[in-house]
Amino acid sequence: MARPLPLLLLALGLAAAAKSPYQQVLQHSRLRGRQHGPNVCAVQKLIGTNRKYFTNCKQWYQRKICGKSTVISYECCPGYEKVPGEKGCPAALPLSNIYETLGVVGSATTQLYSDRSNLRPEIEGPGSFTIFAPSNEAWASLSAETLDSLVSNVNIELLNALRYHMVDKRVLTDDLKHGTTLSSMYQNLPIQIHHYPNGIVTVNCARLLKADHHATNGVVHVIDKVIATTTNTIQQIIETEDSLETLRTAVAASDLSSLLESEGQYTLLAPTNEAFEKIPRETLNRILGDPEALRDLLNHHILKSAMCAEAIIAGLTMETLEGATLDVGCSGEELTLNGKPIIANKDVLATNGVVHFVNELLIPDSAKTVFELAQESEVSKSTDLFRQAGLSSHLTGSERVTLLAPVNNVFKDGLPVIDSNMRNLLLNHIVKDQLSSKYLYHGQKLQTLGDKELRVFVYRNNLCIENACIAAHDKRGRFGTLFSVDKMLTPPTGSVMDVLKADHRFSTLVAAIQSAGLTENLNRPGTFTVFAPTNEAFQAMPQGELNKLLGNAKELANILKFHVADEILVSGAVTALVRLKSMQGDKLEVSMKNNVIHINKEPVAESDIMATNGVIYAVNSVLQPQASRPQERGDEPADPALEIFKQASALSKVSQRNPRLAPVYSRILARMKENSGGF
Secondary structure (H helix, E strand, C coil), X not given: CCCCHHHHHHHHHHHHHCCCHHHXXXXXHHHHHHHHCCCEEEXXXXXXXXXXXXXXXXXXXXCEECCEEEEEEEEECCCEECCCCCCCCCEECCCCCHHHHHHHCCCHHHHHHHHHCCCHHHHHCCCCEEEEEECHHHXXXXXXXXXXXXHCHHHHHHHHHHHHCEECCCCCHHXXXXXXXXXXXXXXXXXXXXXXXXXXXXXXXXXXXEEEEEECCEEEEEECCCCCCCXXXXXXXXXXXXXXXXXXXXXXXXXXXXXXXXXCCEEEEEECHHHHHCCCHHHHHHHHCCHHHHHHHHHCCEECCCCCHHHCCCCEEEEECCCCEEEEEEECCEEEECCECCEEEEEEEECCEEEEEECCCCCCHHHCCHHHHHHCCCCHHHHHHXXXXXXXXXXXXXXXXXXEEECHHHHCCCCXXXXXXXXXXXXXXXXXXXXXXXXXXXXXXXXXXXXXXXXXXXXXXXEEECCEEECCCCEECCCEEEEEECCCCCCCCCCHHHHHHHCHHHHHHHHHHHHCCCHHHHHCCCCEEEEEECHHHHHCCCHHHHHHHHCCHHHHHHHHHCCEECCCCCHHHCCCCEEEEECCCCEEEEEEECXXXXXXXXXXXXXXXXXXXXXXXXXXXXXXXXXXXXXCCCCCCCCCHHHHHHHHHHHCHHHHHCCCCHHHHHHHHHHHHHHHCCC
């Protein structure tokens, strides 16, 4: 019975997924080479070298290995050969014993040395073996001294070396699992296998060049290095290397020796003595004297898996034992860390991983002071400001704090002058306690070193503390945390009514609020957003409309409530259209256009005037609800407006001197004198 098509496709998909990374890359190379005939593979060759790679999809389009340009060539896939007069590589290589196969697959030197060391009879005879055969170039790259030591001594060393490259069973690439070991035919010493997601397979950090060449008595894999036995753990390498003396002392002090002696597969980025010497003495002494910081520092140099240099053909992010990540990459022949070529010696193999020597110390955020975090980020100008204000001690010691540091762009016109007011403001940028932004919640109250209380606002697209919104991921240091914010903080100084009364621009509005009986509302605790019309806004209204508004207390209260929403919306939360319900009942539409906040399509003159119970936006127009239909009714306001102007005159003499409002004031005052004999 025929298998249903969906099940067949599923089976094919599972079969494809079961392929090893190496086989997947090889299959991609076959696909790219098929136009040149059967069993042709596309190979990327690094320009100026003999290094070749089967290509994956990403490399195919980028045409780069380790940032260097490559050229595409087309070769017979492993196990196949050309036939004169025919396209591609239609013929399988003749099946022969391992000795004969070595000469066919580009490892004639290994074949020669197997003959010279008397290994030939074994690999010509019956059995089932796997040999990781160094290429001809690999043998040629050995120093004369090393090669001489191998081929002398009645060939015993050479035989032992070759048998270390062998396993007494047939092992194909699908069997070469990442992080496993194979017992070699030399004293059963282990051979370390790593099979990386990018298709690279390494054997004791030597790269597999040509794999899975079948022989009558086993398998041949060609590798790019002559591999050597290893019996030392990572800890033993540290103990025997003179250039790692300072690291040795640090490891002993942090009690990490047991980890580096244990079984596993780690990568140690071992800082040399030179690396430690580059760090300011004060910083180094602080870390070495702090067990937790020291442990974080060392764990930041340990990757969770063994990463051989040959496996790195492009940038990748790797997690350290400390929990942070490092960008590991390459540039030509050099390995890079966080974009810098600081690896001095690579691929020192250990029984439990691999060691790369680095000539710069990698200090994680968790071992830094807040001041150090700020100096190395986009808030370096803030660092200068806090230093000038004499506040460095709060950011360099063991005090648990969170720094709200404005980004450098805030100071594009220069740093403000440090005076007592500025120093107090900067103190209010330092929050008591070490915080993490992911634990902040809406309405949370934060206490500052300046004894102010700051509110947290959580929005759909932003997280803000008062008027300042967090502009980048926070950095958590040893004792403090750095929040980069998009503007200088302006802590609230009073209620909405207090703020309006203190600003002469709003004297007419204050009088109107008092006349409409809304003063108590805007003084009480709450969460208001007030779009506050300035005196200029009232002056801009048509005279008849202004008279009508100020002469009708009920309508005035209705209009004023339309300017107030019962939730706090700071400008940093406005990235698209935001609709707020006003206290009058209709919706207010807040939007951002050309970096200017607009309310009902009217531009805002000033944003984020913070109050203890809300936020104020200054607007130069009086907003009108949809249902309002203003009509002219003459120049003279009705009698209920007399009290409003009496209050406004007491608040601001400036308003009375305005040429548009002056005649109205005169007539109101004259009537008030006729009726009551003066104020």
